[in-house]
Amino acid sequence: MADDLPDDSLFMRRALDLALLGTGYARPNPLVGCVVTHRGRIIGEGWHRQHGGPHAEVNALASVADQSLLKESRVYVTLEPCAHHGKTPPCADLLIAHGVPEVVVCNDDPFPLVAGRGNAKLRAAGARVETGLLAPEGRWLNRRFFTFHEKKRPYLVLKWAETADGFLAGRYFQPVAISGPQARLLTHQWRAEEQAILVGTRTALHDNPHLNVRDWPGPNPLRVVLDKNLCLPPAHHVLDGHQPTLFYTYRQRPDAPNRAYATLSEADDLLPQILADLWQRQVQSVLVEGGPTVLNALLNAGLWDEIRVFRSPQKLGAGVAAPRLGLSGLRSVENVGDDELFRYVNW
Ligand SMILES: NC(=O)c1ccc[n+]([C@@H]2O[C@H](COP(=O)([O-])OP(=O)(O)OC[C@H]3O[C@@H](n4cnc5c(N)ncnc54)[C@H](OP(=O)(O)O)[C@@H]3O)[C@@H](O)[C@H]2O)c1
Structure with a gap:
């Protein structure tokens, strides 16, 4: 990333802040936020507002006014994009369909139906995927979700x-x-x-x-x-x-x-x-x-x-x-x- 562009962690922190807005309503789904950037500028953002409603990536991508920019965008998402059909279609497919070339992920999803498959799907489609940015902050944000799945x-x-x-x-x-x-x-x-x-x-x-x-x-x-x-x-x-x-x-x-x-x-x-x-x-x-x-x-x-x-x-x-x-x-x-x-x- 060029020196004059904002640091990746700034955008991930914004995505973590957005995720928090789903507190109390997203459960039992995790809290997830998503920020879409183009050349170091935020062009879209969203979060998972309500269980059963659209995922953070869907809301963030839909909020981008000029959809043609998505092909050159860098997307920050606090949890690995899903790869399975739940209440909504897979978010990995949505990112691929829009030609998003770069995805930065905070935490991998512990949910067995996702675990690693979302990232793998994106990479197989040619996207560059980086994981683990601000991972401790992401685990703290979703401490209820992680404890539930890991400690049963x-x-x-x-x-x-x-x-x-x-x-x-x-x-x-x-x-x-x-x-x-x-x-x-x-x-x-x-x-x-x-x-x-x-x-x-x-x-x-x-x-x-x-x-x-x-x-x-x-x-x-x-x-x-x-x-x-x-x-x-x-x-x-x-x-x-x-x-x-x-x-x-x-x-x-x-x-x-x-x-x-x-x-x-x-x-x-x-x-x-x-x-x-x-x-x-x-x-x-x-x-x-x-x-x-x-x-x-x-x-x-x-x-x-x-x-x-x-x-x-x-x-x-x-x-x-x-x-x-x-x-x-x-x-x-x-x-x-x-x-x-x-x-x-x-x-
Ligand atoms: N200041 C505060 O923040 C606060 C908060 C809550 C309560 N309190 C106060 O605390 C007092 C009540 O406390 P407490 O300790 O006497 O009662 P409690 O913890 O509310 O209830 C105790 C009862 O719950 C059951 N129980 C609890 N843990 C159990 C376990 N591990 N295994 C089996 N049964 C279990 C038993 O029921 P059985 O009797 O049916 O066996 C036991 O007698 C009240 O005066 C209340 O005002 C204060």
């Missing part, structure tokens, strides 16, 4: 709010508003970003949470609730049928509108069964909002990918103890209103 379980984000003296509820499970309004807003953004939200029985019972998205645009997650003995009162919010909810139980109960019941074996550990079942149901990510029994079980089993803890300045003196974490995996500490946000990453 959903990506797990553990989240709680604790007091300065290490409690997350009062005595006898008394719910307490621990974090401030900014932290709550961020929590609703996080709920919109993950496909499911999970709570233990006592949290559902004592806090009676809605587990939906408020004060932030985005889809509601699938509510996942542990209720081994089906003890939750019918008037509780998780049973209101207002959004899809999945109950894990040892009992049998027929499904109802927006309420599904999955019966687990009492002989085996609960959480591995739940994660395997969620994987079968194509759930790519779960925000675990407690309580400490669920959180500690996941932490002890090493089953987590991110932890986000709000620590408020208030003290309770006694109550339900928060999980204890060391410094291992701590990535950042930032202020969110009056609270501190500790982020841990296991990636």
Whole structure:
């Protein structure tokens, strides 16, 4: 590339930024962005907006005003172009049909129907294909998708709010508003970003949470609730049928509108069964909002990918103890209103 042209990574960063715009809507498909350049200038861009909708490459190529330039273009795409017929025709074929001579790819696709075939198809048609540009950034962008396919379980984000003296509820499970309004807003953004939200029985019972998205645009997650003995009162919010909810139980109960019941074996550990079942149901990510029994079980089993803890300045003196974490995996500490946000990453 000539010295006076912008660096390749600039265009790939733009494609990664575009990909992010599909958050919450593209799943279970990966987040993908695409930038079309001609002699170092962007002439088209697009991203995968919605599961079932056109892929990023289709949107980007369609956005180019002068289609004759595609024959001399350099296309940046954050994930290997697909080579199979899914809900839409193969993107590799589309790039070939338009005579795109150069394609730069961030990550290869782990999906078995694609894995390497998209790049191979393009090369066989005479295109120059470079792969691996900003690959770590691309894997982070699609960490839910990669974890789901590689580890055969959903990506797990553990989240709680604790007091300065290490409690997350009062005595006898008394719910307490621990974090401030900014932290709550961020929590609703996080709920919109993950496909499911999970709570233990006592949290559902004592806090009676809605587990939906408020004060932030985005889809509601699938509510996942542990209720081994089906003890939750019918008037509780998780049973209101207002959004899809999945109950894990040892009992049998027929499904109802927006309420599904999955019966687990009492002989085996609960959480591995739940994660395997969620994987079968194509759930790519779960925000675990407690309580400490669920959180500690996941932490002890090493089953987590991110932890986000709000620590408020208030003290309770006694109550339900928060999980204890060391410094291992701590990535950042930032202020969110009056609270501190500790982020841990296991990636
Ligand atoms: N501040 C925060 O961020 C926050 C967030 C969430 C919750 N909380 C607080 O946490 C308290 C509840 O916490 P908690 O630890 O008592 O309850 P929890 O984790 O919500 O639920 C515990 C119950 O879920 C089932 N369970 C959870 N993990 C299991 C496992 N690995 N294997 C088998 N069963 C499992 C058991 O149900 P069975 O009883 O049916 O056996 C267990 O008694 C509440 O006071 C709530 O307000 C605070």
